[in-house]
Amino acid sequence: MMLTLENLSKHFGGVRAVDDVSLTIKEGEIFGLIGPNGSGKSTTVNLITGLYTPTAGTVSLDGWDLTALPQHSRTSRGVARTFQNIRLFGNLTVAQNLWVAQNGHEQRREHFLSRWFKPGGEHGPDIDELLQFSRLYSKRDVLAGNLSFGEMRRLEMARALASAPRVLLLDEPAAGASLEDAELLAERIRAVRDQGVTVLLIEHMMELVMGITDRLAVLNFGQKIAEGTPSDIQDDPQVRAAYLGSGHDEKMERASA
Numbered sequence: 372m373m374l375t376l377e378n379l380s381k382h383f384g385g386v387r388a389v390d391d392v393s394l395t396i397k398e399g400e401i402f403g404l405i406g407p408n409g410s411g412k413s414t415t416v417n418l419i420t421g422l423y424t425p426t427a428g429t430v431s432l433d434g435w436d437l438t439a440l441p442q443h444s445r446t447s448r449g450v451a452r453t454f455q456n457i458r459l460f461g462n463l464t465v466a467q468n469l470w471v472a473q474n475g476h477e478q479r480r481e482h483f484l485s486r487w488f489k490p491g492g493e494h495g496p497d498i499d500e501l502l503q504f505s506r507l508y509s510k511r512d513v514l515a516g517n518l519s520f521g522e523m524r525r526l527e528m529a530r531a532l533a534s535a536p537r538v539l540l541l542d543e544p545a546a547g548a549s550l551e552d553a554e555l556l557a558e559r560i561r562a563v564r565d566q567g568v569t570v571l572l573i574e575h576m577m578e579l580v581m582g583i584t585d586r587l588a589v590l591n592f593g594q595k596i597a598e599g600t601p602s603d604i605q606d607d608p609q610v611r612a613a614y615l616g617s618g619h620d621e622k623m624e625r626a627s628a
């Protein structure tokens with residue numbers, strides 16, 4: 372047992388964005404969370420990180436209930452994420468973005484940081500190693516706002532890793548990426564897992580999800596409709612029905628071909 376969601380729900384007015392979802396992600400697993408647009412994937416991540424308070428249910432890590440904890444306490448317990456819409460400090464350099472994440476000052480204001488920020492006081496992974504791992508070493512002194520889209524995505528993941536997470540939540544890391552970039556991303560995700568980090572991957576790119584996850588769950592209208600290995604999921608008639616007409620069915624076909 373590692374990360375456990377029990378009867379988790381989040382309602383926005385009449386919308387049941389997440390509806391009574393229970394899941395257990397095991398230590399060292401790459402676990403996928405898929406589903407059509409609006410099925411509740413991002414809301415689930417926001418409940419795990421504490422951005423949202425659930426309407427009902429609990430989130431726990433190694434048996435410790437996180438549900439009442441604010442975001443920063445969850446970060447210090449080892450929960451880190453990337454955002455679907457990249458959130459970096461555009462006026463700080465690549466390396467500074469990582470120092471900030473490593474030292475847990477993310478919530479402070481950007482202008483304050485650039486004035487007062489001092490590197491050092493290291494804990495967590497080595498910044499240079501992280502830059503090399505993310506193929507960003509040559510960009511270390513470039514302002515994050517001046518990076519290409521692909522570089523920003525790599526920095527977004529590096530930033531999450533800088534906090535030395537035990538579980539890394541990736542919210543659509545391949546969005547807008549070429550197949551080639553997605554292959555490199557898959558290699559990095561596997562390497563992260565091989566370092567002992569548990570990974571929860573939300574992704575629409577089926578080739579990526581089916582290629583690297585150990586198990587996955589499928590959401591539809593906020594409910595979990597299936598859970599299993601990639602081959603279980605590809606053969607599940609309920610899953611195929613959920614994707615039918617959503618534009619993702621063909622991708623599912625290709626991924627299973």
Ligand SMILES: Nc1ncnc2c1ncn2[C@@H]1O[C@H](COP(=O)(O)OP(=O)(O)OP(=O)(O)O)[C@@H](O)[C@H]1O
Nearest residue numbers: 383386387388406407408409410411412413414415
């Ligand atoms: N802050 C919010 N306020 C109101 N409704 C919300 C809010 N966040 C999400 N929703 C609604 O909850 C449902 C689930 O949305 P969510 O973003 O979790 O889905 P998703 O599976 O991540 O979708 P996508 O694949 O398009 O990113 C949607 O109907 C969405 O409109």
